Amino acid sequence: MTRITFFSLKGGTGKTTLSYSLGWLLAEAGNSVLMIGVDAEGHLTQSFQGKPQAGQTSLYQALIEDQPLTAAVVPTLHSKISLIPATTEHFDLNTALFNKPWREWKLKDALSAIYPFPYDLVIMDAGANLNLITYNALFAAQTLIIPAIPDLYSFLSLKSLFEYLEKLEKDYKYHFKAVWVLLNKLNNHRPLDRENREALKKFYHSFLLPVMIREDPKFSQALLQQEPVSVFAPQSTASRDLKKLADFFQTTLGAVKTE
Numbered sequence: 299m300t301r302i303t304f305f306s307l308k309g310g311t312g313k314t315t316l317s318y319s320l321g322w323l324l325a326e327a328g329n330s331v332l333m334i335g336v337d338a339e340g341h342l343t344q345s346f347q348g349k350p351q352a353g354q355t356s357l358y359q360a361l362i363e364d365q366p367l368t369a370a371v372v373p374t375l376h377s378k379i380s381l382i383p384a385t386t387e388h389f390d391l392n393t394a395l396f397n398k399p400w401r402e403w404k405l406k407d408a409l410s411a412i413y414p415f416p417y418d419l420v421i422m423d424a425g426a427n428l429n430l431i432t433y434n435a436l437f438a439a440q441t442l443i444i445p446a447i448p449d450l451y452s453f454l455s456l457k458s459l460f461e462y463l464e465k466l467e468k469d470y471k472y473h474f475k476a477v478w479v480l481l482n483k484l485n486n487h488r489p490l491d492r493e494n495r496e497a498l499k500k501f502y503h504s505f506l507l508p509v510m511i512r513e514d515p516k517f518s519q520a521l522l523q524q525e526p527v528s529v530f531a532p533q534s535t536a537s538r539d540l541k542k543l544a545d546f547f548q549t550t551l552g553a554v555k556t557e
Contacts, residue, residue: 300419301409303336303439307462308455309426311445312482314341315517316540317423322526323544325378329418332371333381336405336435337425338391340384346374347524348381358387360408361434362394367408380417388431395430402470405434428462436466440475444505447483448494456502480543481510509543511536 304317314337325331334357335342343349350356355369370382395401409420424435436442444459446452456479467473479502485491498506512535520530528537 299415299417300441301422301439302419302441302443303422303424303435304443304445305424305432305435306426306445306452306455307428307459308446308452311447311452312511312517313426313443313445314345314423315521316443316445316480316482316511317421318342318345319526319528319536319540320544320547321379321421322376323528323540324419324547325376326528327544327548329378330416331379332417332420333374333379334405334420334422334435335382335384336388336422336431338384338388338431339425340388342423343381343383345521345524346379346381346383348372348374348383350383350385356385356387357382358385358391358394361391361404362398366411368412392429392431395434401430402433403437406438409438437470437472442474442477443507444477444479445482446479446498448481448485448488448491448498450494453494453497456498477505478507479505480507483513484510485513507543507546509539509546511539511543514539 304313306313317333321331321333333342333346350370350372355365357370359365360367360370367382371380372383374381395404398404400407422435422439424432444456446456463477479498481495481498484495495510514534514536516527516531516534516536520527523530527534528540531537
């Protein structure tokens with residue numbers, strides 16, 4: 299079982315769209331995927347149109363009241379994808395975690411308690427905040443994917459994030475198996491985008507994913523239709539780039555089973 303968290307200190311980098319799209323493509327390849335909407339805004343949950351039944355256990359109850367995490371899982375439109383949705387209780391989750399022992403590790407422990415584990419991988423979408431919910435999403439992951447866009451502020455946020463990760467590893471003795479920067483919304487026809495791309499290669503070459511996601515209006519159109527772009531426009535630039543990303547994770551990271 300491989301656990302992946304999408305996280306960025308900067309908003310607007312497309313982390314929810316990317317995690318949603320990657321999860322869908324890996325499921326299309328035959329893998330069983332558990333998606334967790336850790337972000338209180340609930341955009342991942344909205345993307346999958348996931349909704350808990352009345353009275354169903356929530357992520358809040360699993361982490362705060364020690365309810366089984368499996369009781370919070372809901373089905374999605376894809377038979378190979380399950381979802382732990384964001385609920386309104388997420389807005390109180392950070393405060394509630396303060397009073398819990400081992401509060402930063404609750405999600406990791408809840409996932410580890412599931413045996414046998416029925417999924418090939420877990421993908422978590424975390425908000426652009428540094429709080430206890432974020433700590434849980436980070437410490438529950440083995441692989442961290444940091445979406446970045448080709449602008450100055452995204453570049454500066456990367457510097458801050460890597461300084462934070464260094465402190466995190468020192469303070470909590472936790473090391474990710476892999477940390478990747480994923481360049482998103484790239485337009486190679488814009489000189490500034492090319493400059494920022496080269497700057498990322500220079501300063502983060504050992505972390506920069508070899509696959510970059512190019513800017514494509516099909517992303518927005520697919521969002522309006524509440525479909526992954528690979529379904530809405532399978533021959534689009536975005537779909538081709540995302541397929542390469544999914545292939546990379548299957549072959550290079552060994553993140554999922556090979557059929």
